[in-house]
Amino acid sequence: MSQDELSRQIGRRSGQVIFAIAFLALSALLLSQIGDQTKWVKKTKFFAQPRFWPAVGLGGMVLFGALHLWHLPRRKLDRFDRNEVMIWAQVLEYALWFMAYVMLVPLVGYLPVTVVFMPLMVWRMGYSDRRLLWISAGLGIVIVLLFKSLLNVKIPGAALYEYLPGAMRGFFILNF
Amino acid sequence: MDLLLSGLDILARWDVVLALLTGSVGGVLIGAIPGVGPAVAIAILLPATFSMDPIVGLTVLLGIYGSSMYGGAIPAILINTPGTAVNALTTYDGFPMTTRGEARRAISLAYSASFFGGIFSVICLMLFSPVLAKVAPMFGSREIFLAALLGIILVVTAHRRQTLIAAALACFGIFINTIGLEPVKYSKRYTFDQSFLSGGIDLIVVVLGLFALSQAFFLLQGEDEKTRINRLKGGLFQGLRELARHPRVAGVSASFGVLMGMIPGVGEFTAQFMSYTYAQKTSKRPEDFGHGSSEGLIAAETANNAVPAAAMVPLLALGIPGEALTAMMLSVFYVHNVVPGPQLFQNQMDFVVALYLALLILNVMVLVFLLFATNQLIKVVKIPNRFLGVAILTLSFVGVYSLRNSVTDCVIAALFGVLGFILKRLSLPIVPIILGMVLGGIMEVKLRAGMARVKTFPDFFMDGRGDDASLRPIAVILFLLIIAVLALHVRRAWADHKELKEAKWSTKHSSTHIGAQLSRRRSFILAERGKKRRAERSMLSRRSTDKS
Numbered sequence: 001m002s003q004d005e006l007s008r009q010i011g012r013r014s015g016q017v018i019f020a021i022a023f024l025a026l027s028a029l030l031l032s033q034i035g036d037q038t039k040w041v042k043k044t045k046f047f048a049q050p051r052f053w054p055a056v057g058l059g060g061m062v063l064f065g066a067l068h069l070w071h072l073p074r075r076k077l078d079r080f081d082r083n084e085v086m087i088w089a090q091v092l093e094y095a096l097w098f099m100a101y102v103m104l105v106p107l108v109g110y111l112p113v114t115v116v117f118m119p120l121m122v123w124r125m126g127y128s129d130r131r132l133l134w135i136s137a138g139l140g141i142v143i144v145l146l147f148k149s150l151l152n153v154k155i156p157g158a159a160l161y162e163y164l165p166g167a168m169r170g171f172f173i174l175n176f
Numbered sequence: 177m178d179l180l181l182s183g184l185d186i187l188a189r190w191d192v193v194l195a196l197l198t199g200s201v202g203g204v205l206i207g208a209i210p211g212v213g214p215a216v217a218i219a220i221l222l223p224a225t226f227s228m229d230p231i232v233g234l235t236v237l238l239g240i241y242g243s244s245m246y247g248g249a250i251p252a253i254l255i256n257t258p259g260t261a262v263n264a265l266t267t268y269d270g271f272p273m274t275t276r277g278e279a280r281r282a283i284s285l286a287y288s289a290s291f292f293g294g295i296f297s298v299i300c301l302m303l304f305s306p307v308l309a310k311v312a313p314m315f316g317s318r319e320i321f322l323a324a325l326l327g328i329i330l331v332v333t334a335h336r337r338q339t340l341i342a343a344a345l346a347c348f349g350i351f352i353n354t355i356g357l358e359p360v361k362y363s364k365r366y367t368f369d370q371s372f373l374s375g376g377i378d379l380i381v382v383v384l385g386l387f388a389l390s391q392a393f394f395l396l397q398g399e400d401e402k403t404r405i406n407r408l409k410g411g412l413f414q415g416l417r418e419l420a421r422h423p424r425v426a427g428v429s430a431s432f433g434v435l436m437g438m439i440p441g442v443g444e445f446t447a448q449f450m451s452y453t454y455a456q457k458t459s460k461r462p463e464d465f466g467h468g469s470s471e472g473l474i475a476a477e478t479a480n481n482a483v484p485a486a487a488m489v490p491l492l493a494l495g496i497p498g499e500a501l502t503a504m505m506l507s508v509f510y511v512h513n514v515v516p517g518p519q520l521f522q523n524q525m526d527f528v529v530a531l532y533l534a535l536l537i538l539n540v541m542v543l544v545f546l547l548f549a550t551n552q553l554i555k556v557v558k559i560p561n562r563f564l565g566v567a568i569l570t571l572s573f574v575g576v577y578s579l580r581n582s583v584t585d586c587v588i589a590a591l592f593g594v595l596g597f598i599l600k601r602l603s604l605p606i607v608p609i610i611l612g613m614v615l616g617g618i619m620e621v622k623l624r625a626g627m628a629r630v631k632t633f634p635d636f637f638m639d640g641r642g643d644d645a646s647l648r649p650i651a652v653i654l655f656l657l658i659i660a661v662l663a664l665h666v667r668r669a670w671a672d673h674k675e676l677k678e679a680k681w682s683t684k685h686s687s688t689h690i691g692a693q694l695s696r697r698r699s700f701i702l703a704e705r706g707k708k709r710r711a712e713r714s715m716l717s718r719r720s721t722d723k724s
Contacts, residue, residue, distance in 0.1 A: 010337055010338055010603050011602050011603025011604065012601065012602060012603065015598075015601065015602055016602055019598060019602055019604070020341075023344065027344075027348075030351070030366070033366070037364075037365060037366045037367070037368065038363070038365050038366070039361070039363040041361050041363070044361070045627060045628075047623050047624060047627045048360065048624045048627070050358040050360075050361050050363045050365060051365075053350065053353075053354045053616065053619075053620045054351060054354045054365055054366060056347070056350060057347045057348065057349075057350035057351030057352075057353075057354060057612075057616065058347070058351055059347075060343060060344065060346070060347025060350070061344050061347045061348055061351060063344075064340050064341070064343040064344035064347060065341075065344045067340045068340040068341045068344055071340055084601070087397070087601065088594070088597070088598050088601070090397060091393045091396075091397055091594055091597050092594065094392070094393050094396050094397075094565075094569065095389075095393070095590040095591075095593060095594055097569070098389070098569055098572070098573070098586070098590055098593075099586065099587065099590060101569075101570070101573060102573060102576075102577060102583055102586040103583065105573070105577070106581075114570060117570065118566060118567075118570055121566045121569070121570075122563060122566050125396060125562040125563070125565070125566060126562070127560070127562070127563065132563065136563070136566065136567075139567060139570075140570065143570060143571060143574070147224060147574045147578075151224050151227070152227060153223065153224050153227070153574055153578040154223075154227075154578045154579075154581065155574070155577060155578055155581070156581055
């Protein structure tokens with residue numbers, strides 16, 4: 001490793017080794033399963049084999065992934081790499097928020113969940129300004145009206161709407 | 177002329193006009209907000225456009241694609257933060273102009289240059305269309321396979337100093353595309369007996385994860401930036417007059433934009449780099465570049481806005497997208513059973529002309545909108561980053577969930593979102609994954625079809641057999657181009673390697689060698705001496721404890 005090599009690297013240095021190792025390990029693991037997960041069909045041309053393109057993809061992943069790892073200016077792990085992985089892990093919280101939103105929409109309804117989710121998430125991000133919380137709730141309503149009511153995007157009516165009386169039930173299922 | 181009229185006829189519908197208006201104004205707004213960008217917006221809106229007519233849906237997406245760069249110039253000039261990635265070069269000369277009190281001049285010049293670039297490229301393509309219509313049918317399965325292969329190689333080699341990981345990620349895209357039930361022999365590939373993997377991984381789910389969700393995570397994880405923007409006083413028409421004083425720079429930059437846009441995988445950055453270098457080399461005041469040069473600003477903005485129209489050429493004529501945004505648009509075509517490629521140019525030329533006309537009209541609409549609404553528009557720059565992140569997260573749900581109402585799709589999108597976030601943190605390229613997926617699918621189908629009657633390697637470039645055999649010129653040209661691109665890349669990589677080695681040796685003079693040798697010798701002697709001393713002490717201590 002030299003200073004020139006380090007200065008030529010694009011982007012942050014911490015985390016590069018971990019990503020390269022994980023990518024290579026996953027690629028090698030998937031490639032090792034190729035016999036099990038794909039078929040070699042008799043009396044079929046080489047380029048038409050079902051195994052051909054997965055082999056190209058995985059072979060390339062292993063080859064270029066290994067070369068990338070070998071080409072990295074620093075291949076030892078240090079505490080900065082660990083810190084970087086912790087930052088990656090922090091993002092899982094937002095992924096969980098997103099999944100909670102996804103799970104709740106078919107149960108409670110697109111409009112109510114969005115109107116609650118947006119201000120809640122804004123509050124979680126550290127904004128306590130009431131005006132911003134109201135704006136986020138308003139934006140939630142606009143998003144639902146635009147996509148579900150106006151553009152008729154395919155989002156099913158919620159299970160909770162089934163308990164609404166008479167015509168309101170159909171109206172809510174169709175529009176919100 | 178008839179084609180023009182029939183193209184206009186396709187556009188003369190209220191829903192198309194509304195789509196043009198929404199796309200162009202929306203695109204400018206999205207471009208002006210740093211951290212959103214056209215890729216995020218197009219990814220989110222894709223499923224919504226599936227229920228529309230192909231021309232309406234494509235007009236919205238084209239509107240966003242073609243107008244976002246106009247909007248992206250605003251924060252680039254006013255606060256030194258590019259609104260979209262391709263406006264990065266605009267900051268070089270735009271922001272110094274703002275610091276010396278010429279913000280209005282810079283903004284006006286950027287609009288005028290973008291407008292010229294956009295109009296120039298559309299007119300060029302309309303003039304080229306008859307030629308393209310003649311050339312496109314010469315592309316059979318083998319030529320399209322080679323063009324897709326060339327596209328993927330160009331995308332990989334365009335990532336200088338990151339070629340290896342770009343290649344690995346492109347292969348990752350090719351692999352993802354193979355997951356699921358294989359359509360010819362009906363065998364399962366990498367499904368691990370999971371039913372949700374049998375149908376394969378949808379391109380749009382991956383696109384939404386890698387572009388929209390990852391951007392939301394990136395913004396949520398980051399911090400807000402404080403921005404101060406002053407109102408622009410006076411009109412913005414002066415830029416058109418100033419642009420007229422630099423016809424050479426504008427013309428050459430727009431031509432670079434058209435040429436680079438047409439080549440898959442090359443795009444805006446190369447076009448901008450080439451036109452900026454040209455403008456600097458031929459300028460009477462090259463020292464002004466990077467310090468607020470109007471020619472630099474014209475070169476950057478004209479080149480980047482000439483690309484969107486040109487990038488539609490490989491997509492429409494061959495069905496090969498050259499970058500992520502056109503790859504997303506390809507899915508709109510597929511959903512409506514409109515297959516872009518030579519057949520489209522032969523049978524539905526009016527549709528192609530309508531798309532070009534839509535691009536032409538949208539450039540005029542955007543310019544008029546910006547000339548009058550810039551002062552209101554610049555307020556969007558102040559939206560806090562994390563608030564934007566929440567909005568993108570909420571909007572991403574619409575995109576993913578409305579596809580098939582599948583929770584599994586959302587989980588896959590979230591996983592790709594995390595992967596995209598990691599790639600963004602490490603500044604690794606995302607686009608090769610998407611192009612690997614799209615071009616990998618095209619290559620698989622076309623190679624299978626193309627190799628059906630091929631026995632030996634030379635047969636690949638021939639039609640027929642024996643005395644009736646004739647050469648396929650396009651296939652030969654494409655093959656030679658692939659060899660040339662690879663050879664050039666190897667040459668460049670070798671030159672880089674040599675340069676690095678020279679730099680290493682120039683800082684490593686002979687005294688450091690002697691120093692290192694002395695240091696190693698000293699460590700060895702100390703270690704040996706240490707061993708001897710320890711041995712002596714251990715013997716001594718043994719003697720002292722041995723009482724027998």
